[in-house]
Amino acid sequence: MRSMSKATKPVIVIVLAVAVAAGAAVFLSRQPDQPSETTAAPLRADIKGGGHFRGPENAQLTLVEFGDYQCPSCGAYHPFVKEILNRYPKQLRLEFHHFPLISIHPNSMAASKAAEAAGEQGHYWEMHDALFEYQTQWADKPDPKPIFFAIANRIGINGTLLLQRMEGQDIQQRIVRDVEEGNKANVQAVPTFFINGQEVHIKLSMEDFVQVIEANLHK
Amino acid sequence: MKIRPIVIAVLAFIGMVDALYLSIKRNAGPIPCHVTKGCTDVLTSKYSEVVGIPLSWFGLAFYVTVFSFAIFKVFDDPLHPSGFPLKAIFYLSGAGLIISALLVGIQAFILKAFCEYCLLSAALVLSIFLLSPHPVRTHPE
Numbered sequence: 536m537r538s539m540s541k542a543t544k545p546v547i548v549i550v551l552a553v554a555v556a557a558g559a560a561v562f563l564s565r566q567p568d569q570p571s572e573t574t575a576a577p578l579r580a581d582i583k584g585g586g587h588f589r590g591p592e593n594a595q596l597t598l599v600e601f602g603d604y605q606c607p608s609c610g611a612y613h614p615f616v617k618e619i620l621n622r623y624p625k626q627l628r629l630e631f632h633h634f635p636l637i638s639i640h641p642n643s644m645a646a647s648k649a650a651e652a653a654g655e656q657g658h659y660w661e662m663h664d665a666l667f668e669y670q671t672q673w674a675d676k677p678d679p680k681p682i683f684f685a686i687a688n689r690i691g692i693n694g695t696l697l698l699q700r701m702e703g704q705d706i707q708q709r710i711v712r713d714v715e716e717g718n719k720a721n722v723q724a725v726p727t728f729f730i731n732g733q734e735v736h737i738k739l740s741m742e743d744f745v746q747v748i749e750a751n752l753h754k
Numbered sequence: 755m756k757i758r759p760i761v762i763a764v765l766a767f768i769g770m771v772d773a774l775y776l777s778i779k780r781n782a783g784p785i786p787c788h789v790t791k792g793c794t795d796v797l798t799s800k801y802s803e804v805v806g807i808p809l810s811w812f813g814l815a816f817y818v819t820v821f822s823f824a825i826f827k828v829f830d831d832p833l834h835p836s837g838f839p840l841k842a843i844f845y846l847s848g849a850g851l852i853i854s855a856l857l858v859g860i861q862a863f864i865l866k867a868f869c870e871y872c873l874l875s876a877a878l879v880l881s882i883f884l885l886s887p888h889p890v891r892t893h894p895e
Contacts (some may be wrong), residue, residue, distance in 0.1 A: 545829040549822050552767055560774030608798040639792045639867045724794055739798070 567742050586713065590620055590628025596751055598627060599729040601634040601717045604646035604666040605674050609726045611739055613667040619744045626752055631663065632723050633713040642679045645701065647710045650684040654699035655691055661690040761826035762843060762885050766824060769817035771880045776810035776871050778856070792867020801860050813875055816850055822880060840886055846881035854879045 586599065600616065602609040620629055632675035633650075635643035646666050653662030665686045666673075680698055687694035700706060720729070728735050730751045737747050782799055796802065801802055811858050827839040854876040855895055 541829070541831070545822075545825045548825050548829075549818075551816060552763075552821060552825075553770065556767060556770035560772045560778055563771070563775050564778040606795060608794040611798055636792075637793065641866075700849055 536552055540699045543565060548637045553599060588630050590627055591625060595626045595731055596626040597630050601722045601727045603635050603640055603643045603723060603725040605640035605643035606725045611669045612726050615741055615744050618741060619748060623675040623748055627748060631740040632716060633710045634717045634722055645679055648701040648706050649697060651706045651709055652697045655700055656692040658692050660689050665690055685686045756828050758885055759824040762882055763821055763824035765878050765882050766817045766821035769875060770814060770821060772871055772875055773810045773813035773817055777808060777814060780808055781809060781842055790868035790870045795871040796861055796865055796869035796872060801866055816838040820846055844886040847879055850879040851883045
């Protein structure tokens with residue numbers, strides 16, 4: 536009996552500590568994701584176009600994505616974004632903005648340039664999809680251009696012209712404008728999504744995408 | 755004085771909160787960093803789970819175990835002290851340190867992105883290891 540009572544105290548302390556830790560973790564996870572000096576409310580952004588659109592112009596909802604082609608989580612979200620556009624072909628459109636985090640993704644700017652250069656040949660979205668699809672092939676390469684060239688050939692555009700146009704200052708300016716737009720909207724991570732100007736947090740699951748879109752369609 | 759197991763318990767408690775927080779946040783969308791850059795990259799990378807189980811759950815199991823041993827040491831009978839809890843913490847945190855070093859290496863050299871919550875965990879494991887006395891040199895208190 537005595538040894539049982541000796542063990543009881545530490546067990547109670549352990550159980551209580553685990554419960555307090557769980558409470559603290561839940562509390563912290565419900566805090567706004569932004570650093571404390573910024574607003575606690577979800578971001579609002581008055582994004583004035585400039586991005587690339589996919590879906591009908593008169594769609595009820597515009598899903599704005601600030602993304603980085605080299606970011607693995609953007610790659611992980613990409614199939615869900617495509618699928619949600621397929622599920623809501625009339626109600627939803629995507630507006631993609633470049634937000635290359637060049638300090639941690641050294642090839643992200645080149646990838647954005649490749650997408651823009653492919654856009655000039657009328658194949659922006661094909662390149663957009665392929666960059667995510669083949670992300671692991673080029674992300675860690677010291678020089679990703681040969682892979683971009685191969686992707687260009689695969690999607691049926693001129694690879695040589697693509698590489699030439701990637702050097703264009705005008706293309707870089709377009710990307711920088713997107714980044715400035717993201718900075719104005721206080722984008723801190725990629726991908727960051729907005730629906731009709733309001734930031735939305737979407738989990739990495741189709742169910743959550745559907746839930747968020749449905750909730751916004753019925754607002 | 756039982757300062758050492760108390761400090762280890764406090765560190766393990768912080769680790770529990772950290773691991774639980776990451777487990778909750780992992781699938782709740784992008785995780786912005788406040789100090790480092792690339793939290794979401796690290797936490798959604800293929801290295802963030804083992805056989806489908808997020809590493810944060812392993813971390814949680816580690817911290818709960820270390821915390822439990824430390825608390826048992828705190829409540830140890832002063833007349834018949836047991837060396838077992840601190841010995842167990844030493845070996846556990848030694849193994850944890852090797853795994854943490856590996857994970858920090860993956861962040862630095864493969865992912866080239868750092869997750870502050872993971873770095874905090876590595877620092878906690880290192881501190882716990884340094885605080886747990888080497889069993890060979892441990893004498894009954």
